[in-house]
Amino acid sequence: MKKLTIIVVSMSFAASLSAQVNFDQGVDVRAFAAEASSGELDIPEAKMTGIPTYSSRDCRKVEFKADSPLTSADITLKSMEMYQDCHNVGYPVGQICTPRPEHYTETTRVVITEPRQLKPEQKEVFEVCLWGKFLTIRPVEAVYKYKSRVTFDGIYMTPQGPIETAKAAAGACTLAMDTGHTCVYRCPDGDYISRPNPFPPIPAPNPWVGPIHTPCAPTAQQIFTGL
Numbered sequence: 165m166k167k168l169t170i171i172v173v174s175m176s177f178a179a180s181l182s183a184q185v186n187f188d189q190g191v192d193v194r195a196f197a198a199e200a201s202s203g204e205l206d207i208p209e210a211k212m213t214g215i216p217t218y219s220s221r222d223c224r225k226v227e228f229k230a231d232s233p234l235t236s237a238d239i240t241l242k243s244m245e246m247y248q249d250c251h252n253v254g255y256p257v258g259q260i261c262t263p264r265p266e267h268y269t270e271t272t273r274v275v276i277t278e279p280r281q282l283k284p285e286q287k288e289v290f291e292v293c294l295w296g297k298f299l300t301i302r303p304v305e306a307v308y309k310y311k312s313r314v315t316f317d318g319i320y321m322t323p324q325g326p327i328e329t330a331k332a333a334a335g336a337c338t339l340a341m342d343t344g345h346t347c348v349y350r351c352p353d354g355d356y357i358s359r360p361n362p363f364p365p366i367p368a369p370n371p372w373v374g375p376i377h378t379p380c381a382p383t384a385q386q387i388f389t390g391l
Contacts, residue, residue: 215247216245216246216247216266216296217246217247217248217263218244218245218246219243219244219245219246219295219296220243220244220245220295220296221243221293221294221295221296222241222242222243222293222294223241223291223292223293223294224239224241224291224292224293225289225290225291225292225304226239226274226289226290226291226292227287227288227289228276228282228287228288228289228290229282229286229287230282230283230284230286230287234275234276234277234279235273235274235275235276235318236273236274236275237273238271238272238273239271239272239273239274239292240269240270240271241269241270241271241272241292241293241294241299242267242268242269242270242294243267243268243270243294243295243296243297244265244266244267244268245265245266245268245296245297246263246264246265246266247263247264247265247266248261248262248263248264249261249262249263249264268294268296268297270294270299272292272299272317272318272319273318273319274290274292274301274318274319274321275318275319275320275321276321276323277320277321277322277323278322278323280307280308280323281326282307286307287305288303288305288306288307288308289303289304289305289306290302290303290304290306290321291303291304292319299314299319300314301314301319301321301341301343302341302348302356302358303340303341303348303350303356304356306327306340306341306350307326307327308323308324308325308326308327309323309324309325309326309327309338309339309340309341309342310322310323310324310340310341310342311324311341311342311343312341312342312343324339324342327339327340327350336352336383336384336385337349337350337351337352337357337383337384337385337386338350338382338383339380339381339382339383339384340356342361342379342380344361344364344365344377345360345361345364345365346358346359346360346361347359347360347361347380347381347384349383349384351386355386357384357386359380359384361378361380362378363378364378365377
């Protein structure tokens with residue numbers, strides 16, 4: 165049995181003199197042995213993965229009534245992401261990966277940039293979430309449609325006019341928020357749907373021209389799927 169093992173390894177050396185080690189596609193053992201024999205072993209670098217294997221989400225709801233101030237109280241959100249740290253071990257060299265958590269804390273507020281005309285019985289509710297390192301906002305209950313801008317010191321909501329009830333009655337979902345990359349619509353049944361903006365903002369081509377932004381379509385159709 166030992167002789168057979170030696171013969172197999174020797175054949176492996178002859179067949180793979182120029183092979184390289186690639187830890188992203190799996191290790192070719194025969195190629196690894198050949199490189200070790202020639203003294204030209206290329207050991208992979210230990211690395212930390214940049215893509216989280218898990219992200220938690222923390223959300224809070226913010227409510228505005230007709231007599232509410234245009235700026236909400238501060239909201240503190242906490243989230244956690246899990247990464248993998250990989251280290252070279254053993255000979256032949258392999259890698260062992262261990263989990264590494266990253267914790268995030270964000271304090272923000274929602275600012276309505278302009279007054280709206282809300283009736284005493286009306287209110288608007290927004291949900292602010294920290295998902296990993298990303299801060300997002302979405303309407304839960306809205307009277308106006310908005311364009312949002314997320315900054316380090318707050319989330320600024322600019323009213324774009326009342327949501328048109330006439331179009332809602334006709335069966336179309338009407339635009340409630342334009343985040344640049346996502347279009348959020350309110351449907352006649354009160355539900356909200358999200359659609360990716362087919363033309364998201366393009367970075368500024370030079371310092372004198374701002375980002376190129378194509379607004380969301382004013383309406384969208386709700387898609388129903390059966391079981």
